[in-house]
Amino acid sequence: MKQYRYWLWLLGWLVVCVSAQAQNQRITGRVTSQTDQSGLPGASVVIKGTTTGTTTDAEGNYSIAVTEGAVLQFSMIGMKPQEVLVGNQTTINVVLSDDAQALEEVVVVGYGTQRKRDLTGAVAQLKGEEIVKYPVQTPTQALQSRMAGVQIIASGRPNEQPQIRVRGVGSALAGVNPLYVVDGVLTDDIRNISNNDILSIEVLKDASAAIYGVRAANGVVIVTTRRGKSGATQVQYDANISLRQPANLVRMANRDQYVAYLADAAPNQNVNNPPLTSTQTTNWYDEALRNGPQSNHNLSISGGGERNTFFFSAGYFTDVGVVKTNDFRRLTIRANNEVKINDKLTFSNQLSFARGNERSVNLDGVYQNLYRAAPIVPAIIDGRYGNLSAFGNVGNPILSLDARTNRIINNRLQGNLALNYKPVEWLTLRSAFNTDLIFNRDQTYLRQFQNDAITFITAGGNQRQQNSQLTLKEGKSLRYIIDNTATIDRTFGQHNATLLLGAVTERFTSDFIEGARINVPNDPDLWYLGLGNPDQQLSNNSEGDLQTRQSFVSRLTYSFANRYLFNASLRADGSSKFSERWGYFPTVGAGWVISDEAFMKSQSVFDFLKFRASWGILGNDNIASNAYILTAAVNIPYFYNNGLTLGTAIQDIKNQQLKWERTEQIDAGLEFAFFDSRLTGEVDYYSKTTRDALAFQIIPAIFGDPDNQFLTNIASFRNRGFEFILNWRETLKSGLGYSIGGNLTLNQNQLVGLNGGQALLAGGVGQQGFVTRSDNGQPVGSFHVLNAIGVFQNQAEIDGSPVFGNRANVRPGNLKYEDVDRNGVIDNNDRIYAGSYQPKLYYGINLGLTFKGFDLTADVYGNAGNQIYNGKKAFRFENTDNIEAAYADARWQPNRPSQTDPRLITAATPASTYFVESGSFVRLNNLTLGYTIPTAWRDKAKLRTARLYVTSQNLFTIQQYSGFSPELPGGPLDSGIELNSYPTTRTFAVGLNVGF
Numbered sequence: 001m002k003q004y005r006y007w008l009w010l011l012g013w014l015v016v017c018v019s020a021q022a023q024n025q026r027i028t029g030r031v032t033s034q035t036d037q038s039g040l041p042g043a044s045v046v047i048k049g050t051t052t053g054t055t056t057d058a059e060g061n062y063s064i065a066v067t068e069g070a071v072l073q074f075s076m077i078g079m080k081p082q083e084v085l086v087g088n089q090t091t092i093n094v095v096l097s098d099d100a101q102a103l104e105e106v107v108v109v110g111y112g113t114q115r116k117r118d119l120t121g122a123v124a125q126l127k128g129e130e131i132v133k134y135p136v137q138t139p140t141q142a143l144q145s146r147m148a149g150v151q152i153i154a155s156g157r158p159n160e161q162p163q164i165r166v167r168g169v170g171s172a173l174a175g176v177n178p179l180y181v182v183d184g185v186l187t188d189d190i191r192n193i194s195n196n197d198i199l200s201i202e203v204l205k206d207a208s209a210a211i212y213g214v215r216a217a218n219g220v221v222i223v224t225t226r227r228g229k230s231g232a233t234q235v236q237y238d239a240n241i242s243l244r245q246p247a248n249l250v251r252m253a254n255r256d257q258y259v260a261y262l263a264d265a266a267p268n269q270n271v272n273n274p275p276l277t278s279t280q281t282t283n284w285y286d287e288a289l290r291n292g293p294q295s296n297h298n299l300s301i302s303g304g305g306e307r308n309t310f311f312f313s314a315g316y317f318t319d320v321g322v323v324k325t326n327d328f329r330r331l332t333i334r335a336n337n338e339v340k341i342n343d344k345l346t347f348s349n350q351l352s353f354a355r356g357n358e359r360s361v362n363l364d365g366v367y368q369n370l371y372r373a374a375p376i377v378p379a380i381i382d383g384r385y386g387n388l389s390a391f392g393n394v395g396n397p398i399l400s401l402d403a404r405t406n407r408i409i410n411n412r413l414q415g416n417l418a419l420n421y422k423p424v425e426w427l428t429l430r431s432a433f434n435t436d437l438i439f440n441r442d443q444t445y446l447r448q449f450q451n452d453a454i455t456f457i458t459a460g461g462n463q464r465q466q467n468s469q470l471t472l473k474e475g476k477s478l479r480y481i482i483d484n485t486a487t488i489d490r491t492f493g494q495h496n497a498t499l500l501l502g503a504v505t506e507r508f509t510s511d512f513i514e515g516a517r518i519n520v521p522n523d524p525d526l527w528y529l530g531l532g533n534p535d536q537q538l539s540n541n542s543e544g545d546l547q548t549r550q551s552f553v554s555r556l557t558y559s560f561a562n563r564y565l566f567n568a569s570l571r572a573d574g575s576s577k578f579s580e581r582w583g584y585f586p587t588v589g590a591g592w593v594i595s596d597e598a599f600m601k602s603q604s605v606f607d608f609l610k611f612r613a614s615w616g617i618l619g620n621d622n623i624a625s626n627a628y629i630l631t632a633a634v635n636i637p638y639f640y641n642n643g644l645t646l647g648t649a650i651q652d653i654k655n656q657q658l659k660w661e662r663t664e665q666i667d668a669g670l671e672f673a674f675f676d677s678r679l680t681g682e683v684d685y686y687s688k689t690t691r692d693a694l695a696f697q698i699i700p701a702i703f704g705d706p707d708n709q710f711l712t713n714i715a716s717f718r719n720r721g722f723e724f725i726l727n728w729r730e731t732l733k734s735g736l737g738y739s740i741g742g743n744l745t746l747n748q749n750q751l752v753g754l755n756g757g758q759a760l761l762a763g764g765v766g767q768q769g770f771v772t773r774s775d776n777g778q779p780v781g782s783f784h785v786l787n788a789i790g791v792f793q794n795q796a797e798i799d800g801s802p803v804f805g806n807r808a809n810v811r812p813g814n815l816k817y818e819d820v821d822r823n824g825v826i827d828n829n830d831r832i833y834a835g836s837y838q839p840k841l842y843y844g845i846n847l848g849l850t851f852k853g854f855d856l857t858a859d860v861y862g863n864a865g866n867q868i869y870n871g872k873k874a875f876r877f878e879n880t881d882n883i884e885a886a887y888a889d890a891r892w893q894p895n896r897p898s899q900t901d902p903r904l905i906t907a908a909t910p911a912s913t914y915f916v917e918s919g920s921f922v923r924l925n926n927l928t929l930g931y932t933i934p935t936a937w938r939d940k941a942k943l944r945t946a947r948l949y950v951t952s953q954n955l956f957t958i959q960q961y962s963g964f965s966p967e968l969p970g971g972p973l974d975s976g977i978e979l980n981s982y983p984t985t986r987t988f989a990v991g992l993n994v995g996f
Contacts, residue, residue: 121208145844166219207616389461587616813903837976840865
């Protein structure tokens with residue numbers, strides 16, 4: 001028996017040796033996509049005529065042992081397969097091109113997925129591997145410049161949610177931000193998600209968003225997080241460390257320029273006042289701003305077997321703000337799992353936890369005061385602050401920052417549990433429970449300080465905090481959504497139809513409690529309301545909210561021969577926010593894949609050509625709960641029967657017929673591909689009209705409303721425009737891959753009609769009053785100001801012209817204004833419309849190069865046709881503030897007159913076109929250089945993937961605007977006014993991606 005085992009063992013060893021001798025060539029290489037030169041994970045590499053093969057890793061790399069004369073077959077779903085004779089090669093790199101006849105890319109469209117080629121609507125997509133290339137705070141920032149029709153307005157402020165406008169501004173009072181859907185959870189905030197956890201982001205731009213009904217008017221952003229795949233367990237570590245610095249700071253006047261300015265602005269002022277003799281020069285921005293380090297670390301583990309998959313990740317993000325006393329830290333944990341209980345039943349969960357810890361900074365007044373503060377006063381010396389009270393100047397902004405501590409802690413649990421049941425192949429029943437639970441704590445402490453010599457270098461003035469003050473606010477919110485859907489998917493010959501039917505129940509509750517006390521000790525360990533003065537309770541407040549929705553959804557998708565496409569959906573939404581509960585939101589779409597027609601087979605121009613069109617109605621119910629319910633005030637004193645009596649009175653007038661805003665959207669698009677799909681593109685026309693939009697209507701005072709107005713659905717808005725997308729991608733024989741892509745959006749926004757409603761005024765800037773007015777025929781948020789037509793050069797010119805204000809105060813060097821109504825008086829009736837913050841066009845340009853492991857990408861972003869109101873400069877004219885260095889030299893002076901820049905005055909100036917500037921800009925938004933470690937080196941280190949990169953965000957901006965940044969967040973009525981905006985930042989980062 002032992003001898004028999006010996007010969008059996010020897011025979012097996014010989015077989016192994018012979019096999020090893022036969023397969024004496026090891027081939028390595030990389031399989032990439034012709035579309036974007038990225039590695040193709042999961043591509044099949046098989047020795048022709050055998051079952052021996054392998055698949056590429058996450059970077060598209062492979063390694064396989066072959067025999068002499070073998071032929072390798074490379075294939076992947078949706079790509080054209082290739083065969084390569086090995087010969088004497090040891091490295092074989094293959095580029096697979098899209099197969100226009102089998103384009104299988106899947107896009108998430110809400111309550112399901114569709115092949116991209118089958119879409120009848122306008123849907124933009126960005127994959128997770130693109131998002132992680134950018135060292136940005138939130139995932140939505142990575143969309144900037146990448147999607148036509150999607151405008152991203154980001155801020156440099158830590159933990160700030162970027163604003164997204166999809167195809168323009170469609171509302172004035174009901175909000176313009178889109179709906180976010182994260183793995184089925186509807187929300188308005190995705191700052192709790194790590195960039196590394198995202199599989200893809202889709203933006204529904206047109207009527208296809210109607211499947212989400214009453215919350216879809218501003219577009220829908222669908223976020224899908226990563227899941228595990230069957231196979232070996234994979235570990236991925238991603239990290240980047242960056243440094244952010246303030247960008248585009250305006251150079252302010254130095255001491256000498258400031259002293260000359262004061263002498264010129266107020267010639268009757270005592271110029272021998274001690275502050276004017278100071279030798280101090282203070283750069284207030286240097287005192288308040290800094291370079292802020294930022295870091296992001298993420299570790300994920302994924303894998304699975306035949307019946308289960310798992311994905312687990314943990315991330316830690318830190319951001320030290322460029323404004324001192326401002327920072328943010330975030331911990332994220334995610335667990336996504338799927339278990340196939342049997343052949344028909346599958347259970348899945350996507351769960352995440354995030355904890356944010358932010359020291360916030362209140363820039364209202366502070367950042368503006370950095371601009372205005374006199375440079376002849378020191379910021380701080382030996383713990384005492386410079387006093388800026390002289391000449392009515394602003395308070396010391398450094399003291400304002402140091403004296404305030406605001407800590408915000410946010411804990412968020414989000415996720416869903418789902419069961420999928422397939423009783424037969426063509427029917428899927430799904431039931432999901434989605435939840436979003438938030439706990440937050442907001443604590444603000446103002447320390448006590450007096451205007452004495454202990455606090456200030458020079459005592460006096462009115463900047464002081466008489467008593468310490470602690471404000472504490474704690475709140476929680478819970479949203480849960482129950483989805484029950486049935487999906488029928490049947491194919492009969494060349495006919496394919498998918499029917500979705502579902503019911504959705506949603507409930508949202510929130511409440512908070514708030515209190516404020518004075519004389520709380522200046523010790524963070526003792527910041528409790530109970531330690532404050534119980535006799536002076538500044539506030540005690542508690543409020544709550546309850547919202548419920550019941551919805552029914554349906555969608556039919558049909559295709560014939562993969563050429564003729566049809567899509568229709570209907571959603572019925574019942575909302576507790578309105579007395580008339582129910583609204584109905586339909587959509588229909590159709591598509592024609594022209595390139596699949598028989599008459600197109602003989603042509604060689606188009607690889608793919610599709611026409612699509614859609615129409616639909618979407619809703620917006622983003623108003624306060626119970627806004628239609630009358631409220632009353634109690635214990636109101638009034639005289640009755642010769643005596644004082646307490647009673648009840650209506651507090652304000654409400655419209656009980658108030659309802660959601662309705663947006664009708666029409667879209668027509670053409671998708672195409674040329675030159676073996678190296679050149680691809682899309683062209684879209686859209687028209688987006690919002691009716692029943694909220695506006696205020698004037699009512700007689702006898703009705704009893706304190707503001708003589710009430711909210712009602714009477715306004716109409718319209719956005720219409722074109723979107724263009726064009727991309728060229730190619731890999732040369734040398735192995736050099738390159739891509740050039742771009743998108744351009746042309747948009748025209750207009751308030752079509754107020755229909756008796758009141759024009760909407762907003763954007764107050766100091767004593768100038770409101771500077772924006774939204775009225776019939778104008779874009780929302782249009783600047784409404786006097787028209788500055790030059791500068792008075794002499795007294796004779798003043799005497800012969802109408803002037804603003806008291807004629808005795810007007811001197812040569814003052815601005816002169818157009819008398820629009822020609823009545824000889826300059827007043828608010830002479831205001832004109834001077835443009836809007838909304839760009840008429842915005843664009844993105846994306847460039848890419850790959851060669852022998854190196855990759856270089858660049859993104860350019862910009863817009864044109866919009867205006868900015870320089871609120872800092874407008875506010876500065878109110879007193880003896882500092883000025884820009886450029887203006888100090890360009891201002892009107894008797895010996896050096898100017899036709900454009902007025903003299904310096906200490907009196908307030910009216911809102912005018914002098915402060916309105918072009919908001920057009922072009923920015924190098926991203927520049928990244930990466931290097932992927934070769935396979936041979938990674939094999940030695942037992943690494944699956946390894947990539948190093950350096951990158952920069954907002955490297956430079958070309959702008960006409962003289963202020964800090966032409967890209968300004970804000971509400972729909974008052975964006976584009978630079979006054980207290982957080983400084984924009986420039987980022988330099990190094991990063992590492994390693995897989996095991």
